[in-house]
Amino acid sequence: MTETVSSEIDIGADATQVLVVLCDFESYPEWARSVKEARIVERNADGRASQVEFRVAPGPLPEVRYVLAYDYSDDGIAWSYVEGDLKDVRGSYELDGAHGATHVTYHLAIDPGRLPLPGFVKARAAREITRVALKELKRRVEAG
Numbered sequence: 001m002t003e004t005v006s007s008e009i010d011i012g013a014d015a016t017q018v019l020v021v022l023c024d025f026e027s028y029p030e031w032a033r034s035v036k037e038a039r040i041v042e043r044n045a046d047g048r049a050s051q052v053e054f055r056v057a058p059g060p061l062p063e064v065r066y067v068l069a070y071d072y073s074d075d076g077i078a079w080s081y082v083e084g085d086l087k088d089v090r091g092s093y094e095l096d097g098a099h100g101a102t103h104v105t106y107h108l109a110i111d112p113g114r115l116p117l118p119g120f121v122k123a124r125a126a127r128e129i130t131r132v133a134l135k136e137l138k139r140r141v142e143a144g
Contacts, residue, residue, distance in 0.1 A: 002111040
């Protein structure tokens, strides 16, 4: 069963600064506590990561490994599931910047597949993932 959630936050930096942090996948373990490893698997013609392998341990849930494919736009990034321990995960960060600040919306659709979790736990976990990710992103961007 896919859980779909969205969370929002305002960050005191322009959208370019936020996007730089979001696209620096290999530094995620330094600031995103659930990310234990992030490795770029493929790059596109522009040199940006087109596929990234993650190893994550989200709170009380078991550690999982998965690969995501990334697409970039002027106002954010989006990803889709390639393969790994989950059934599916899709999402995006939408950036709306003005006057030196950026409103960030994180959309996440996740189906953990065979992980034995009741529905209410899956829904709560999805909400917590987006909430914590945005708080950590804000802290990283604003710290410079």
